[in-house]
Amino acid sequence: MPSIRLLHLTFAGADREKAQVVFDPRLTVIYGASDTGKSFVTEAIDYMLGARKLSLIPEAEGYSQILLGLELPDGSVITLVRGPQSSRVGVFNADVRDLVYRAPDFELSVSTRGSNNLSRYLLDRLGLEGALIATNDTGGTKLLGFRDLLHLCLVSETRMVSKVSPVLRSTGTSGQTAHKSVLKLLLTGRGEPAADARPNASQRRLQKGKIGLLDQLVLDVQRQLDPQGGNEGELAEQLRRLLGHQDTIALSLREITSRHAEAVARRAGLAVTLGQYDQRLAEIDDLLGRFGLLRSQYESDLARLAMVSEAGGLLGYFRTGACVFCGADPVHQTAGHDLQETTALHAAVTAENTKTHHLLSDLHLTIDDLRIQREELAGQREQSVAQSDQVDLEIARIEEELRPVENQAAEAMTARSRIEKELGLHQRIQELEEVRAGLVADGAVPGGRPTGSIPAGTVAAFDRAIERTLEAWQVRLHSVSYDQYAAELFVGDRARAGHGKGMRAVLHAAFAVSLTDYCLDKEHPHPGFVILDSPMVTYRQPGAARRTDDENLPDSVSDYFYRDLFHRFTGQAIIVENSDPPADIVQGAQVYMFSRDPHDHRFGFFPVGAAAPGGDVGEN
Missing domain, CATH: 3.40.50.300 (P-loop containing nucleotide triphosphate hydrolases)
Structure with missing residues (x-):
């Protein structure tokens, strides 16, 4: 440049x-x-x-x-x-x-x-x-x-x-x-x-040809006009009213789309909540399955302990020789030895049985608590599903409401384009007529023309x-x-x-x-x-x-x-x-x-000492 x-x-x-x-x-x-x-x-x-x-x-x-x-x-x-x-x-x-x-x-x-x-x-x-x-x-x-x-x-x-x-x-x-x-x-x-001089005969003939061409261009543009479109003033008034109508449609569109966006946001939030519920329910179901297996194990252990307790008292009556409880030979066994060992076994079985019963009781409480939680979560999930269904219906209603407004907006835009095109054609005709008028004036003005x-x-x-x-x-x-x-x-x-x-x-x-x-x-x-x-x-x-x-x-x-x-x-x-x-x-x-201070940055445009003694540096 x-x-x-x-x-x-x-x-x-x-x-x-x-x-x-x-x-x-x-x-x-x-x-x-x-x-x-x-x-x-x-x-x-x-x-x-x-x-x-x-x-x-x-x-x-x-x-x-x-x-x-x-x-x-x-x-x-x-x-x-x-x-x-x-x-x-x-x-x-x-x-x-x-x-x-x-x-x-x-x-x-x-x-x-x-x-x-x-x-x-x-x-x-x-x-x-x-x-x-x-x-x-x-x-x-x-x-x-x-x-x-x-x-x-x-x-x-x-x-x-x-x-x-x-x-x-x-x-x-x-x-x-x-x-x-x-x-x-x-x-x-x-x-x-x-500045142009007065046109000569040749220039006037040329201008006449230009005027004829402009007349033809005006006719061509006029043929493009819609016969039912009205004159320029009517078109301008139509455009004014249409612009006002478009503003009304735009307000409706903004209001409806705002409600639609809010509903979609709520639906998205509910979808996230439902996902969280499903995840938590799956976790609880997994825990209940694992705790059920553990409960079966505890019940099996209790059954085996009962069997051992019942069988332990009979073992000393039907066998002689080494002690079935401690393995001592008969020579080392004392009087009442079988009763002592049977009592020790019974005490051990009783202690293990008591402990297992406590564990099983705690497990039952945990399982019951998980089942209560699952029921509550299932209920809450059902409520969220119902809310989600309601929001889906609301979104569908809003989209039904939005569709005709969008159609109106499209129709208004089409009408606006048509009117603006018609006005553009009228403007083009006016410009061509102004050029024609200028050519006509140039043939009569002896000197220059006014500044544009x-x-x-x-x-x-x-x-x-x-x-x-x-x-x-x-x-x-x-x-x-x-x-x-x-x-x-x-x-x-x-x-x-x-x-x-x-x-x-x-x-x-x-x-x-x-x-x-x-x-x-x-x-x-x-x-x-x-x-x-x-x-x-x-x-x-x-x-x-x-x-x-x-x-x-x-x-x-x-x-x-x-x-x-x-x-x-x-x-x-x-x-x-x-x-x-x-x-x-x-x-x-x-x-x-x-600066006025010669030791601070630069004294001025001229070096320090350039001024005559007592002289001023100058303006601003």
Whole structure:
């Protein structure tokens, strides 16, 4: 895209330490206390780009050359060199950043007269050589000058808060048509056509043929119209009523779909609950099965213990020899030995039987508790199943209710498309008739034709660009629009000039940034940079408390302003401010802090000691 990038601004002189700021391709911030030469940087750039004079400050004494490095749209680098009081600009086809003694590759004049001047040179590089802008409403034109573009992207502190529109240079009527025409050129990418002379006979015959062709096109479009569709006014009224009907349908759809979503959410919740019930019931059934096996084992153990108890008393009566209980031989057995051993066995069997009975009793209690839990869970699951069935019925009813409303919405959309198509055809016929009327008028008008306005669609797109910029800066406004006839920016029904200086400055900055973004995005010619002096005037100077002049400007707008320029802005931004930028911008962008303290950051634009004793550093 055709644009210019600023590389550096340098003041050089014999036996003088050069003063220089280097510009970042995206964002450069120069901030600090007042009277440190910040605004002097802006004025010096303006001077190097064609301003007639530069108000020097005492620190500039002894500097004989001012150098401005530029990268041109084709990628080549040049350096403009100009003396503090000179009307000639030397051009070096190289990046020069120090005092230069050799002759320049060529020289240009800052005067706009003649062809060998700085304005023509820069416009030629931007692809705007020979572009015309309107000077009046009767077809008068003149060549575009680079200064006509520069005032839209280099904004001084005075102009930033001025009540004069960002498009205009003064409140007077002189030159307003030209200023509006410059904005039209940037937004449309086209200059004004040269004034036509009275058409000759051949041209009139050509125009007659064009008129005949337009008449045929009008007939062709009229054949596409629905005979039952009505005229343009009736169609517009139908569309108005249809849009109201669509709004009603949309409300019904939102209400029904909201109920449907709520029912589906409830059904999903019930499905999760049923799954949990099924899982728990399966776990209980598994436990009951395992405990049933354990109960059978306990009952079998008790049966065996009873059998042992009964058989133990008989074993000593039917056998002689070794003791059946302890294995002692008869010689070692004492009187009543069989009775003693039988008693010991009985005691052991009785103890084991008692223990097993206790375990079986506890198991019965556990099994009973699990069965109670299962019954409760089964009951709860049945309730959830019933609720789920009810929700399924509700969803089905809502879907039945939704279906005709969806059909109505589809029918309304079809009808809207048909009406809008009919209105589009009527609009096309009107456009063709306007072109025809223009051709007829051209045959009777001896000179030029009135300057055309910016297409409404282009103005609307530019309005949206400004609104997006302000939204990115967190400036809360209802609507912003540019009135091309009044050349004024409006917030709602209130002109920019009717706001306080804080809001005027923010709106002016947003206008300049959005214009640059819009042109670069559309690949329209534009210098490609913005230089804004004090766009955030509502903010404190270092050490002062924050304040705002407008409720729509929160304290954080300054931070969002810098971050938007650094991360999103497609051009090059140079910002001169008093307040500190956020810490992340200080780390990422090219930032200069000018301080009154020579030991704190940078003293000012000129090195310490450049000023004469007792001299002031200059403005802001």
